[in-house]
Amino acid sequence: MDDKKIILAVDDMSGNLRTIKVILEKQFDVRLAKSGEIALSVLEGEKVDLILLDIEMPGMSGFEFLEKVKNNPGTQDIPVVFITSHAENELVRTASKFGIKDYIVKPILPETLTKRVYAALNYTL
Numbered sequence: 323m324d325d326k327k328i329i330l331a332v333d334d335m336s337g338n339l340r341t342i343k344v345i346l347e348k349q350f351d352v353r354l355a356k357s358g359e360i361a362l363s364v365l366e367g368e369k370v371d372l373i374l375l376d377i378e379m380p381g382m383s384g385f386e387f388l389e390k391v392k393n394n395p396g397t398q399d400i401p402v403v404f405i406t407s408h409a410e411n412e413l414v415r416t417a418s419k420f421g422i423k424d425y426i427v428k429p430i431l432p433e434t435l436t437k438r439v440y441a442a443l444n445y446t447l
Contacts, residue, residue: 326351329374332356333375336356372443388420403422403439404424405428406428424442
């Protein structure tokens with residue numbers, strides 16, 4: 323029986339999605355979405371345990387996506403970790419108001435990503 327936790331990574335850059343998948347795929351079942359719209363359709367059909375979310379994406383921003391997730395009773399309790407190149411204090415404060423679990427600044431470092439994902443899922447390494 324495969325009881326791996328399902329992680330949904332949302333980023334408009336294919337390279338970032340590949341990096342996340344390579345780092346996490348041994349421990350987790352990783353789903354990839356290149357936009358907020360695609361990610362929402364994944365959430366409609368599947369129970370996800372954690373969302374890794376870029377902020378700056380064309381179309382629907384990470385904040386717009388997060389607002390939809392948090393306003394939906396079926397998805398509002400899924401922990402979300404922002405992964406972004408923006409480290410400005412104002413963005414961190416705004417993200418915190420949305421109740422995100424964590425905030426990772428790119429570039430994505432394997433050890434950092436793994437530790438933060440485990441923490442967001444309340445796992446121990």
